[in-house]
Amino acid sequence: xxxxxxxxxxxxxxxxxxxxxxxxxxxxxxxxxxxxxxxxxxxxxxxxxxxxxxxxxxxxxxxxxxxxxxxxxxxxxxxxxxxxxxxxxxxxxxxxxxxxxxxxxxxxxxxxxxxxxxxxxxxxxxxxxxxxxxxxxxxxxxxxxxxxxxxxxxxxxxxxxxxxxxxxxxxxxxx
Amino acid sequence: xxxxxxxxxxxxxxxxxxxxxxxxxxxxxxxxxxxxxxxxxxxxxxxxxxxxxxxxxxxxxxxxxxxxxxxxxxxxxxxxxxxxxxxxxxxxxxxxxxxxxxxxxxxxxxxxxxxxxxxxxxxxxxxxxxxxxxxxxxxxxxxxxxxxxxxxxxxxxxxxxxxxxxxxxxxxxxxxxxxxxxxxxxxxx
Numbered sequence: 001x002x003x004x005x006x007x008x009x010x011x012x013x014x015x016x017x018x019x020x021x022x023x024x025x026x027x028x029x030x031x032x033x034x035x036x037x038x039x040x041x042x043x044x045x046x047x048x049x050x051x052x053x054x055x056x057x058x059x060x061x062x063x064x065x066x067x068x069x070x071x072x073x074x075x076x077x078x079x080x081x082x083x084x085x086x087x088x089x090x091x092x093x094x095x096x097x098x099x100x101x102x103x104x105x106x107x108x109x110x111x112x113x114x115x116x117x118x119x120x121x122x123x124x125x126x127x128x129x130x131x132x133x134x135x136x137x138x139x140x141x142x143x144x145x146x147x148x149x150x151x152x153x154x155x156x157x158x159x160x161x162x163x164x165x166x167x168x169x170x171x172x173x174x175x
Numbered sequence: 176x177x178x179x180x181x182x183x184x185x186x187x188x189x190x191x192x193x194x195x196x197x198x199x200x201x202x203x204x205x206x207x208x209x210x211x212x213x214x215x216x217x218x219x220x221x222x223x224x225x226x227x228x229x230x231x232x233x234x235x236x237x238x239x240x241x242x243x244x245x246x247x248x249x250x251x252x253x254x255x256x257x258x259x260x261x262x263x264x265x266x267x268x269x270x271x272x273x274x275x276x277x278x279x280x281x282x283x284x285x286x287x288x289x290x291x292x293x294x295x296x297x298x299x300x301x302x303x304x305x306x307x308x309x310x311x312x313x314x315x316x317x318x319x320x321x322x323x324x325x326x327x328x329x330x331x332x333x334x335x336x337x338x339x340x341x342x343x344x345x346x347x348x349x350x351x352x353x354x355x356x357x358x359x360x361x362x363x364x
Contacts, residue, residue, distance in 0.1 A: 005252045007283060012293065022330065037253050043330035047295055051196045056293040056336050058278055060326045062210075064253045083333075104359020105284065162283040164252050165357045175357075 001066040002168045003036075006074065006099060008106075008161035010044060010059040015155035018082035018092055021055045022046040023157065025079075027063060027099075028141040030072010038063035046083060061161070070173060074099040075141045078110055078157055090129045093154035096140050100163060101175040108159040113151040182356075183216065183349040184256070185246040186281055188342065190224060192236040193262065193294070195338035201237050201264040201274055202226040203340070208278075208324035209247065210254010218245030226264070243344075252356065256281045257324040260340055261317075262294055270312025273297075275337040278323040281344060284358050288344045295334035 006027075013021050026041035044057035065074065078095040095112035115132045116122060124130050134140070165175055193201055206221035227237040247256055258281060262274040275294035282288040297315040299305035308314040322328045351358070 007252065007255050007280060009278075009280065020333070039326065042326050045295075045329045046333040047336060048298075048334075049336035051336065054336070056295050056334070058293055058295075058323070059329060060257065060278065060280070060324055062253060062255065064251075102359065103357040162280070162358070164283065166355045168357075 001068060002171060002173070003166040004065045004067065004074075004101070005164035005166075006061060006063040006065070006161055007164065008061050008159065010057050010061060010078075011158045011160050012054045012056045012058075013080065013155055013157050014054050016055075016080070016082070016092060017155075018084070018090075019048040019053075019055070020046055020083040021048070021080060021092065022082075023057060023059075023078055023080050025059070025061075026077050026138075028075050028077060028138065029065065030069070032069030033065050033067045033072055033074065036064040036066055070101075073101055076108075076110070076159070077137065077141055078112065079137060080112060080154070080157070084129055088129070091131045091133050094134070094137060094140060095157055097159070099161065101165070103163050103165045103175060105160070105162045108161060110157045110159060112154045112156060114154055116150050116152045180250050180354065181248050182250075182351040182354055183246060183248045184281070184351070185347045185349070186243065186344055188243045188344040190239050190241040190243065190260070191289075191341045191343055192238040192240070193227070193338060193340045194236050195229070195274070195294070198229075198264060198274055198337065200226055200228045201262050203239060203241070204261045204263065205241075205243070206259050206261075206320070207245065207256050208259055208321050209256040210249075210251070212251040213247050213249040213254055213256060216246040216248050220245070243342075252283075255283060258292075258342065259320050259324055260292060260294070260342075261320050262337075262340070266309075266312060268310075268312060272312050272314050273316045276317060276320055276323055277340055278320075279342065282346045284360055285346050285348055288346065290342050290344065291339045292342055293339055294337045296337050298333040298335050300333070 047055040093112035277292040
């Protein structure tokens with residue numbers, strides 16, 4: 001069995017309009033992959049940055065997978081939320097990023113977006129802060145068509161990962 | 176001295192300096208957090224730096240120049256050691272208050288690495304508490320900063336960014352490549 005370690009941090013957010021941001025994250029893998037140790041989902045701290053507008057999360061990620069296949073390699077799903085001036089938790093954006101498999105240090109920038117609806121939904125978003133959300137965000141990690149979806153660009157999330165691989169050469173795989 | 180299946184990680188380096196946006200004097204407490212498979216072979220597990228005043232030039236840095244020197248051993252990269260930094264300092268009333276926390280993984284590759292570790296401080300939950308905290312010097316603190324490294328329970332905290340700490344690491348590893356791990360570097364044959 002080939003082993004893959006994903007060790008790193010979900011570091012920070014950039015270019016979001018809201019200030020008090022936090023993020024729910026989860027790793028998704030296909031059938032041939034098995035999580036040996038580590039938690040594949042979690043939630044970061046809530047952070048605001050008055051000085052540079054790059055809220056820091058620095059949330060540790062430490063995962064150990066074994067696999068028999070390269071199909072269905074890990075993907076990271078991010079759901080960004082914010083706390084507004086009235087203390088409400090509001091949805092901000094989605095982001096999906098596939099994890100690089102090449103051993104070594106990687107800085108992944110995950111660009112995010114949110115769904116927008118018709119003019120009534122947009123009014124509600126503008127004045128009440130209630131954004132449209134997907135019923136099943138986990139479907140985003142599949143490469144299904146999103147043709148019917150209209151979205152708006154949001155900020156980006158910086159992720160620092162170091163990948164360690166073991167025994168992939170034995171099966172003739174070069175990552 | 177090496178046992179089959181074990182590898183060693185030796186880290187030297189220093190906590191170089193802090194770069195805070197509006198804080199004048201600071202000292203730093205550091206510690207390591209690592210998984211159950213890891214243990215310390217040699218070195219000091221935690222320590223305290225001196226109190227440093229910010230430079231008056233344009234750099235605005237508080238230099239600690241504090242050496243780190245530690246060696247770990249493990250059978251599994253899972254639970255790779257993390258450096259936890261807690262920064263304290265004196266406020267304008269002379270109270271010893273918390274100035275921030277930061278966490279970073281030790282580098283997973285050999286060689287020299289310089290890391291900028293972001294530092295953030297817990298936020299009071301209301302403006303009144305914020306004022307009381309400022310006035311009395313009893314600011315919100317983490318009881319156990321290791322929650323920063325484990326990730327569990329962090330969703331309950333609200334933080335404000337305070338600045339960065341620059342840390343330099345020199346990393347060497349023993350038997351890591353022999354166990355078949357690849358970290359993006361070529362193993363010496």
